[in-house]
Amino acid sequence: MTSPPVDVVELTRQLVRFDTTNPPGNEAACMKYLAGLLTDAGLDCQLLGSHPDRPNLLARLPGRDSAPPLLWHGHLDVVPVAGQRWSRPPFAAELADGCVWGRGTVDMKGGVAMMAGALLRMAAAGERPAGTVLLALLSDEEAGSYTGAHYLVREHPQLFDGVRYAIGEDGGASIGLGGGRRLHPIVVAEKRACWLRITLRGPGGHASRVASDANPVRQLNRLLTAVAGGGLGVQPTTAVRRMLAELGAAAAPATAAIYQALAADPADLELLAGLPERDGRYLRSVLQHSVNATVIRAGNHTNVLPTEVTVELDGRLLPGAGSAEFVAALRALVPDELEVEVLVEGEPLPEPEFGPMYELLADVLRRADPDGIPVPMIMSASTDSRLFPQLGISCYGWLPMLFCDDVNYRDLMHSADERIPVEALRFGESCFYDLVRRYG
Template sequence: MTAEDEVVQFCQELIRIDTSNPGDNSGPGERVAAEYVAEKLADVGVEARLFESHPGRTSLVARIEGEDRSRDALLLHGHLDVVPAKAADWTRDPFGGEIADGCVWGRGAVDMKDMDAMILAVVRDRMRSGRRPPRDIVLAFLADEEAGGEWGAKWLVQEHPELFEGVGEAVGEVGGFSLTVPGDKRMYLIETAEKGIAWMNLTAKGTAGHGSMVHPDNAVTALAAAVGRLGQHEFPIRLTKTVRAFLERACLAYGVEFDPDDPEKALTDLGPLARMIGATLRNTINPTRLDAGYKTNVIPQEATAQVDGRFLPGHEDEFFATVDGLLGPGVERDFVYHDQALETDYEGALVAAMEEALLGEDPDALPVPYCLSGGTDAKHFAKLGIRCFGFAPLRLPPDLDFSGMFHGVDERVPVDGLRFGARVLDRFLDLS
């Protein structure tokens, strides 16, 4: 079988392995999926090592020798875990891996068992045909990305940094996917930046008492007011170099003028993708959880909330200064999870290799840099000095709401897109 044939099969089979990650180690873990990948690699002579950071939380790492071992190695990474899925909400079984309407359906189809399958299929094809990569390739199939990587990439970087010795660059999610623009051409968004993460607990303390009495020192009231201020606040637009570069090239593709004084105007033609791109124009914070009290007639002593904050590269200090000002007196914050924002320049030999690989399969491709509104395992690998990109190539139909597939209901990936991705990734490895 060729890589194009195997990539579809592997994507289906990986989806059928339930690796749901609810974030509290209560899920099935990734071990079965990691063992599946290890077996497929062993079939073609690639020896992989499994690392279990916590019972069931398993990552896999392998190294393939390249032709020129004096060069820095390239890391290809993907995570094996997925967010949970409620089957009753889906049109098809979220862990069935069915093919219907030209797509592979299931949780992880785009986030990110599609890329796991691409890597696995391409590596197997190259090993069978004896095509060594130009430089060493490190493969990492990781646990726990959907909960911040605590038991996956973060743990490996902290406990086994030697695994990534000599790695200078990395590619993973979320990038390389297409957006159809006028003239039946496609922009391919290559991730060169991603926002930082600040998941926070908010706590307000007051005086407990009877619900029937006048009670000005109410923790619920204080917390609710702070949450309201945060949720209603609109941060100012801050054009980072990556976002500006994307908007300039997008405007050129759509034949409209880029207005740096009103960059949001450029989003109107992007369709559903505008949600993702719009979130990279400014810092954001969204309240996500509230909890207080245990009985209707008892005023609680404490009230808590959780918020999801995301900050742009270079604007972390501004973000936290604004948050602290909005919280007001009597409300404290601490982190559920906090990690850096990333940004690298859209230039160099690796970028050229991505562009050439895309153009080799789609002559009308328009590669562009962009900033991801979420976060990936790249945050952990960047701490080792590795330059990270999002490049999981997919050619998509114009009407597919790709950004809505992430963590959404009826997640699916086009079969043709998977095959296209395998071809592009194979070309990219030759060029890298």
């Protein structure tokens, strides 16, 4: 006899109470709790990992084999709360003001609860999906995925044989951009990391005299000026063009006109002045390779001009680009000779796929929220979805949620007083349940 489904709100609260702050992670207790629930419901569960304190959980709900296996994935580690001022204890999972409060409610224990809750609900009803659903609950996403998705893709690729599509974070509702219309983003592409260390060298000397134009500090000024806008020049991709076109059709009239003009001329970034500042910054981030200077190291004496300066840059690449293209674009903007070391280069990502799975995800959202509008979205950062394409899997970010129209749930991620509405959790679980029933 199968177990009754677990309430998604209470499941979220239980998961938040496990302190899985990364570092160090220590996801094992939380993984084992979920493994127990899913095993009792009849799912086949495996705990796999490179370290006993940091396993990954793979749970299978067997299907009818009339469609390929479908992967759902989420992570259980969370970012630290140190240095933040919370009005409620971050791991108490208090229920107040219609929300569950706590670290990880949005990123992404609430999403994990939606996925697990939908599968528990299906198992309790004795239903079998068209294709087996593989739920991969992962460690270490917040710190590089090395003991999580990296480990599984590298050491156990056979576990994902036959999987055609994967569903993970981000996505959701209330992202702004709609000018009053509620949008449900479906993530179809992510930017990949390209972290650089730039070394600038030149003559030093006594700081009481005007520095040589070749001094590294002067070079630093020119470099920082070149990247002050946050990007390396507009390069609209296919995914961004489609996103702008659909925003132009979906947004409120005044906002839609801006998107339509931007779709016609993506290089005209002055159009973004007509949008809220947050929305403009997001679009600037996905219209170009973005770059920010984050770490600067120079001299150690106030009255000595340094002969060497290092600058670390956090670059994010548009789909299809690599570090060589990024460095070339950077060199084209800076007149000085740059000594460049690539610190991190993310995994290459394929072009986004708009096809049957995208249309199914959009239709599930339309049915669940007739007043909402699904739109494609490009993430300015990356998730575990950057790793599964190595196995030939097409990935989508899709965590359906309902938030108040004046709340952008991305503002709550990694911040103090992270919280998720009860209504958002129930909406999301219902969407995942509808998805698994209609898949195939």
